[in-house]
Amino acid sequence: MSATQSLRDRAATFGLTVEEFDLVTQAVGREPNALEAAIFGAMWSEHCGYKNSRPLFRVFPTTGPQVLQGPGENAGVVDIGDGYAVAFKMESHNHPSAVEPVQGAATGVGGILRDIFAMGARPFAVLDSLRFGDLSTPRTQHLLTGVVEGISHYGNAIGVPTVGGEVTFHPSYQENPLVNVMALGLMHHEDLAKGTLGAVGNKIVYVGSKTGRDGLGGAVFASADLSDASNEDRPAVQVGDPFMEKLLLEATLEAIQKGLVAGVQDMGAAGLVSSTCEMAYRAGLGIDMDLGAVPTREDGMVPMELCLSESQERMVLVPVPGREQELIDLLAKWELDVVVIGEVKEHDRYRLFWRGELVCDVPVAALNEAPKYTREGVESAEIRALRERDLSGVPVPEDLGAVLVKLMSHPTIASKRPIFERYDHQVMTNTVVVPGAADAAVMRVKGSRKGVAATSDCNPRFVYLDPYTGAAAAVAEAARNLACVGATPLAITDNLNFGNPHRPEVYYQLVQATQGIADACRALNTPVTGGNVSLYNQYNEAQADGSTRTVAIHPTPTIGMVGVLPDVSINATMALDSHPQSLYLLGN
């Protein structure tokens, strides 16, 4: 990198295009400094800013009498009656799991649980939707074992049961496995908390683990922008600590229930910056923050690292004015360190100070309003040909028994017992329908007769061949799974795992799949209350001529659906009792 290169020339190192860099300059009213550019880059990334996917979400139905909180918060919330509500959301940890399956999957569980308890809900169920390549290869075995170990390590230790999920195998996931985790939390309506700041003058409090250089290893910044710590010092892998998270969970819920907090937000992707500036945006206010106050795990950290670190198990709380000390005492009881790092301001700026100097001063709104891109989608001719292939000539196998055995022994269809037995699925003593007993899990709600059912579904082969119908079918399957345990479907969360949206054939899949989800959700009266997007899931496939070709994973819009049972003791499982029973086939 030449010294004479301007920031604009190296916009890409901040995750911005040159056009986006110019938009930043316009919004700020001057050229941004490197820190500001990096902050915009993070906030405008797909992960935080949804620049490619948000326009597609417009087709989703998001409201209904059952919806207490739609998309836009840490998690969606639906009413289940009797004064109770369920917060739920799904999130992916695909790329981290491909690099370090145990910690990648573990921190995925940690992240989604924080989203749930940041809403004021006590997490009470986890589901995991996993996709891997060919199970006969050492790589897939390593990934599968590691991912399951990671989920079990985190979920079991924190004491939230993992009650369901799915595991499928297909070569398209060989290099790029998918790890989607869904969590549900239970709360009383009045405890619904929001990621906002309350009023001017409120303090901003940092609680949880210290900040390290986690998650910066993969960053593309020029070394000049970071401290002189070597790359070695910038771990590409984040290690999760379920023990710390358990303390955070208990402390946060207690603080919310005691009315001590005006706002809560977890620090997820783009850590401190994204959490605080999202809160400011929702409140329509500004923030002044002192980066020097951020507790660090290592010496010599610089503003860019402090701002963008993705260290796990950290939260931002805003105390109710006048009750700061009570909150601090409560957090201390849970053995958590806490620091005031900033204050809510009248102005509408996001301002960061470092050693007395103003190092970032940009409009909150611009940070949260990433440019949106709509592209042109074109169906791949290859896939269309596959779909339209005439199958009428395929002979019916003679030995159907053998076919059945072959099908049953495919890892996608075979029993998942060795996996779900590694998850504590009964802690909290609410699990009425356990994994393996039905296609959806059922939890009772203590203090009420109600039950909550949840499932996650997607058939990526179907979506690959026909993204619209396949995605709609995933919603329909989820609804059937809930109906089969006796639950009425309420709403969905989704996790859109796709390839590179710049490729027209991938963009086509995205457009079709989101439309399919939207139409199915309208038909079934299950609004979308939130979700997550994971793009750029692709891999390089070696070709016969020695070259490589970039291939996307099968498009995988995982659907997580939640339903309610009016009386949890009236539920159904797949088990056939021993006495004579009749089987009926419904539908056509």
Added chain:
Amino acid sequence: MKTAVIQFPGSNCDADAVYVAGELLGQQAKLVWHTETSLEGVDAVLIPGGFSYGDHLRSGAIAARSPIMHEVRRFAERGGPVVGICNGFQILTEAGLLPGALTRNDSLHFLCHDVHLRVERTDTIFTSAYRQGQVLRLPIAHNEGNYYADEETLARLRGEGRVLFRYVTPGGEVERAANPNGSQNNIAGILNERGNVLGMMPHPERAAEALLGGTDGRGLFESLLAAVVR
């Protein structure tokens, strides 16, 4: 019966224990935070499952050294009933209130499924509601439930009738195949010398309601209640 459920940072079956000992049994049960130093007015102590201190170092090791354990020891010395379930069992062995140690499951995996247990004695304050030799179905959920003690200790446990529960087949046979974790002698639960401290890996509190698929664990709490009230 007033039950104290000890709560350590990282305990996660604490609320479940309070629910069974309190709500289901219609008795009083309260959480006692690990830094507290009194068990005044308590009839029974329950050390619940979970991952106290993240199970760091060794499961139960750090919790066993926290302030409240001093009080639990005194309570046990006075003859008060103490039950440690899962992580609670690990804490009791680490604290020296029960002999032996719980090591990693021989499969090296965390396991969550139902097992069958045989009640080896019914003349204890924990098992009077069961039949001698009764086979119970209870869930396990642990990573380190592989009971280990040296030969001498094992011989004493056997000789003094201090093995209270063994892993068995559904038919009640002690077999290797019925042992989920490699425990010596298929041990699932043991008593201290005096018979007032019990440690067990399976979770009776998860099998105390028909709605959750079983009620075999309820007898343990009922036995305790009967003993305390008497």
Added chain:
Amino acid sequence: MTYLAKVYVTLKKSILDPQGRTVERSLHQQGYAEVRDVRVGKYIELTLEGERAEVEARVREISENILSNPVMESVRFEIEALQPA
């Protein structure tokens, strides 16, 4: 003076080490047939301040009473002086 203590915790020889056995099996499968007697233990580093003799006594206490469980583990440690930074 500042010292670095290195503490080694191993399962007693008489105790079966399922983790060691599993590692051994996997090494065999990956072509390292000559490896045997794999044992997996813990390695703990800690830094502490004090006079050498006193530090040694403290580390011994910590190692024997906290970092290891005598029912199933053996423990040993080394202490080295750290250069002042």
Added chain:
Amino acid sequence: MTYLAKVYVTLKKSILDPQGRTVERSLHQQGYAEVRDVRVGKYIELTLEGERAEVEARVREISENILSNPVMESVRFEIEALQPA
């Protein structure tokens, strides 16, 4: 010749070590306030047969490719000749 290899696997300095942190806190609570920088790693022993140079190469492979994950761990090892029993 028979050799004993001792392999030390530690989390890289920059990686969060929740176990070390928890142990450190607990040591402080138990009166060992002078202890800091606790890190918990793995200590693996293995025995193997061969010529010294070859054994060393094999142990290096095993340590770097199998016993540790370079993304988050550092590994080092020592080799010593065992007296024939």
